[in-house]
Amino acid sequence: xxxxxxxxxLTFREPSGELTSALVSVLLSHGxxxxxxxDYVEMLRHARxxxxxxxxxxxxxxxxxxxxxxxxxxxxxxNPAVTGAAAWLEAAAHEGKVLVISGDYLEITGTGMNLDAAxxxxxxxxxxxxxRT
Numbered sequence: 001x002x003x004x005x006x007x008x009x010l011t012f013r014e015p016s017g018e019l020t021s022a023l024v025s026v027l028l029s030h031g032x033x034x035x036x037x038x039d040y041v042e043m044l045r046h047a048r049x050x051x052x053x054x055x056x057x058x059x060x061x062x063x064x065x066x067x068x069x070x071x072x073x074x075x076x077x078x079n080p081a082v083t084g085a086a087a088w089l090e091a092a093a094h095e096g097k098v099l100v101i102s103g104d105y106l107e108i109t110g111t112g113m114n115l116d117a118a119x120x121x122x123x124x125x126x127x128x129x130x131x132r133t
Contacts, residue, residue, distance in 0.1 A: 021103075021104045021123050023102065023103070023104060023123075024102075024103055024104065024123050024125055026068065026073075027068075027102055027103075027125045027127070028125065030050055030051045030053055030054050030068055030069065030127075031048070031049065031050035031051040031054065031127055032050055032100070032102070032125040032126060032127035033046075033047075033048060033125060033126060033127065034122060034124065034125055035101075035119065035124045035125060035126045036119055036122075036124070037119065038115040038116055038119050038124070043099065043101065043126050044099060046126075047099050047126045047127060047128045048127065048128060049097075049127070049128045049130075050100075050127040050128065050129055053068065053069045053070070054066070054067065054068050054069075054127070054129050054130075055067050055129060055130055055131075055132050056092070056098050056100070056129045056130070056131050056132065057131075057132045057133070058089060058092050058093055058131050058132070058133055059133070060080070060133075061080065062077055062078035062079055062080040062085060062089060063075065063076075063077055063078075064076050064077075064078060064089075064092075066100065066129065092131050093131060093133050095131070096130060096131050097128050097129060097130050097131055098128070098129055098131055099126060099127075099128055099129075100126065100127050100128075100129045101115070101124070101125075101126050102124075102125050102126075103115075103118040103123040103124040103125050104118060104121070104123040105117040105118045105121055105123055106118050106124075
């Protein structure tokens with residue numbers, strides 16, 4: 001599972017419309033879907049494949065990057081010597097896809113993450129993204 005958020009929240013407003021998150025709008029336009037449930041099993045069950053313009057690159061050295069429309073939108077260096085990171089990297093490469101959870105108002109801590117605010121505010125999005133190695 002790959003999780004990322006954009007801080008600060010960048011929004012725009014259509015004339016006579018509601019505020020819209022730029023991050024969520026971009027993701028929705030590339031095949032991600034809004035997700036109301038914070039239950040991981042439900043997310044996996046209902047996640048759908050995103051458009052071909054989205055991909056996740058995973059290297060043997062542990063670099064994970066998400067590309068949308070040819071632009072890198074996220075990257076993180078994992079340590080392949082750490083058991084949890086090594087297991088994630090191996091699973092991502094073996095399965096050939098990852099569930100990406102994103103949106104605004106994600107609370108990411110050292111022990112996990114809280115998706116409640118994002119789900120309640122309608123900014124939680126998910127998508128199944130192909131992995132390129």
